[in-house]
Amino acid sequence: MSDDIQGEKPTLRTLSQETGFAVATVSRALAGDLRIAARTRETVAEAAARLGYVPDRAARRLRTGRTQVISLLLNTQHEFLGFTHEFLSGITEVLAGTGYSVTVVPDSPIEDRLAPVRTILRNNLADGILFTRTEAFDPRVRLLLEADFPFVSHGRTEFTTPHPWVDFDNESFARQAVAHLVAKGRRHVSLLLPGDQFTFTQHLRYGFLSAVREAGIAHDIVPGVTLDSPPPEIAAALMRARHGATPPDGYVCVGEVTALAALAALSDSGAVHGVDADIVAKRASPIFDNIRPRIDTVFEDLRATGRAMAEMLLRRMGGEPPHGLNRLFLPSPPSR
């Protein structure tokens, strides 16, 4: 039915001619305007369905100023394994059928993180923005709040003004990870953190530190490198620690890459996982099922995260106030 090649793509004018109503009437009928007779609305809807009418995005956008586009600021440097794929899949799942499309805009934490946001605002390139790797006083959040522009951040901030966010409870993760290692008898746990600017770094640090203090065990935070450092540097830092006076016997790893680096460091220094040390890692992909030796992991469901962020943004763009538009994913206990 909708496969008819009617020659020309149907517009409101086509529907107008087809039904005998004026273009304005057709437009309002399709919009569900109640001041248009119910009978008319039916007739128009039927014709639209029959001819496969789809409103022209450019025309609507020009007239209304709304773009029907959501922009995702995507980090093009480093990634947790599988992060992008899962996250993006969740977003597109939710947006399919809503009429919104997602555009991907590169976001490099090294360069000016505001530039892409400014471009979007200034040139009206989207109706809403999603982004990740949120900082405690993220300039993007500040700018978007000022402009009263809909957005959802992956991660919280420390601004007092409420805004929509979706986050994973990294503080609990760190706490549970330490507890898990302590339960295995470990007495010196090590943590490799992301860059200090990110909010979740503070959450991880706080959860980690309070848990190690509570348990009264030794700890260290790997110095000189972050999760975003080049893998060889991470590997080198971990090896240095293993050859130090008091190598750790437990590792809390925030991503797959770090976990593999820690495993490699153990292996390369002649230590045996499960004997000399244990690892607890956060993971976003299923690959750890095939890693040997098996390690204990906590799964962060990034597909669900993407879904939650997209749903929240839709609500925000629909006019819901930001207050209460938050979602904190809780970690399940480490398991293998």
Add this chain to the structure above:
Amino acid sequence: MSDDIQGEKPTLRTLSQETGFAVATVSRALAGDLRIAARTRETVAEAAARLGYVPDRAARRLRTGRTQVISLLLNTQHEFLGFTHEFLSGITEVLAGTGYSVTVVPDSPIEDRLAPVRTILRNNLADGILFTRTEAFDPRVRLLLEADFPFVSHGRTEFTTPHPWVDFDNESFARQAVAHLVAKGRRHVSLLLPGDQFTFTQHLRYGFLSAVREAGIAHDIVPGVTLDSPPPEIAAALMRARHGATPPDGYVCVGEVTALAALAALSDSGAVHGVDADIVAKRASPIFDNIRPRIDTVFEDLRATGRAMAEMLLRRMGGEPPHGLNRLFLPSPPSR
């Protein structure tokens, strides 16, 4: 300078008032029309720069029918580890600054692969299309060729009509992988293939089979599962083979996931990598650097692939004929 909040966003009318030229003149001057006096073009360009004028996408799109959008059909099911991230980064790198934006459209090989393409064509949602996981007689290619719509496929087809593609030489990869295993003294190599519908499956098969025949060694192609099978099923299939009468002593793995599954199968069956068997794997991410035991890999640069595809699509959209718009990435020899 371009940060002035001039109250209103500048349009051609603003520039017209500013320069004293008519809107039409300004438009053509900015377009670089040579029939506009050089002096005028300068004046207009200066004013545009000074006011930070950016053409309105919706208006331009409505008028010209060109969307300035490129759609990427993205598989939301399975992925090679890191595929999406690298690939997408390459694409956005090239497109940054061209005025084109990328929208991501979900493509599920299980459902109708033509549906998203039809929607894009019918509703004029993009000026060009990129997609992956190309089939030998891919219906999307057929449709896009018929519609004379610009696209670049990741992977070749067997259609006689030429069309732009970017591919990795999987035949050579398979051949080299086998040769590498043979050089290590392996006499029975095993291969796990993607689904039969994909063109690159045939390339892999051909390269693999001709290499094993040439070398005169035993071989098998893991039956009952494909690269897209659920990881537990893959693991089970590999374990079955290990417990069979003649377990393989060499593995050719087309992706990270399979390689890890093969390593796990070796480990779980008590075999030792490097002694009882060797693995050669294709990889798209840096994670294997940290896998122990180390395995030999061939790197497929998906960022470069994304870049190549985006560049090619720009050229195609610019009017270049499809003939000659092809790029075959060659594998470097396996190394660790």
Add this chain to the structure above:
DNA sequence: TGCAGTAATTGAAACGTTATAAATCAACGC
């Protein structure tokens, strides 16, 4: 019968751009 009041519909304008066709103007040859 006339008229206010409501319900339903409609014409026209506008969003910002580009393409077409027409207008303006100076210089030129005769």
Add this chain to the structure above:
DNA sequence: GCGTTGATTTATAACGTTTCAATTACTGCA
């Protein structure tokens, strides 16, 4: 001096939609 040419510029229409203000049709009531 006058039509012709070539170089620039411009008015106008159109892309498809939404919305304002205005029109038309209908109802009930005095």
